[in-house]
Amino acid sequence: MTLLVDLGNTRLKLAQCAGSGGLSEIHAIAHHGDPARAFAALGAPAGMPARIASVFEQAANERFAEAIRTQHPQIHFVRSEASRNGLRNAYAEPHRLGVDRWLAMLALWTDTRGACCIVSAGTALTIDLVDSTGQHLGGYIAPGLITQQQAVLGATRFEHRDTTAPYRNEPGRDTEGCVREAALAAALGLIEHTTRSFEGQRVLIGGDADTLRPHLNADWQTRPDLVLRGLAAVDIEP
Structure with a gap:
């Protein structure tokens, strides 16, 4: 074990x-x-x-x-690699790709051998695309939902209160709501922009995956185990 x-x-x-x-x-x-x-x-x-x-x-x-x-x-x-199991890293310096992103792609590619888009929604919102040949096409890194809100509220003079109100995907009705809903809209907009013409499996991971999932099309699924499954797919030399 x-x-x-x-x-x-x-x-x-x-x-x-x-x-x-x-x-x-x-x-x-x-x-x-x-x-x-x-x-x-x-x-x-x-x-x-x-x-x-x-x-x-x-x-x-x-x-x-x-x-x-x-x-x-x-x-x-474990570090990100140039290639493994037919998956090929788009980065010229492979080790600079976040290992969590690499392992999530590796796990899904090893399971399906098909095109995929993986969105990791946590402190950062990352998106990675892989085509049907196993070529990583690159991706995006943006602030996550909480990071966006902290950036706006921390860099402005808005009077605001701490809140745990739910995301509604509609205009906010107080300062905190406006910032919260804008963060959600920005995340959804980037995801929709990235996948508008992309054909392949679509997967959400990360702490905010369940927050984003109800606001996306039905073909998205959540896979909280992907990074760990990627670790399991790496053969370690003795």
Whole structure:
């Protein structure tokens, strides 16, 4: 068994993978900038090798590895590659593509061998396109829903209050609502612009996937396990 770790900007996800590639139940927790503490709180079984996809910088990854090494002596951080399993990276410097984006594409391509669009809705809103030959066509990176709202409210003199009101996909009726609904409209607009003439599977992942899904066409599906499945699809040399 191998322990798979998806370390994102705000959340940490864990699953176990058997040799056949099947995943155990996925456990997720907000890490609040301290992934080692969040990892310990999830109580992963000790002794298994750990395969990690992290969006953090190298120094933070080294601190995380040091914190878990006593329980998991074998640790491997996965990086984006030029190609794998027939999927080809569009970046001239492949390692600069976010590993979470790469692994999500790898998982879906390995499963379907078909054209796809993957939208990851989290701190950032990322979109990646893959054609029917496995060529990554590139993508987009924009602020996520919360990031957009924080940027507007933090950079202006609007009087505003903290709110957890739902997104309605209609004009707002107070300052917070106007900013919130504009963030949703901007995200949906970018997604619709990108996929207007694209033919292929359409998948949403990330913490805000369920927020966006009701406002998109019926052919979109959510797949919260894609990054972990991408980790499972990477063959690690002994």
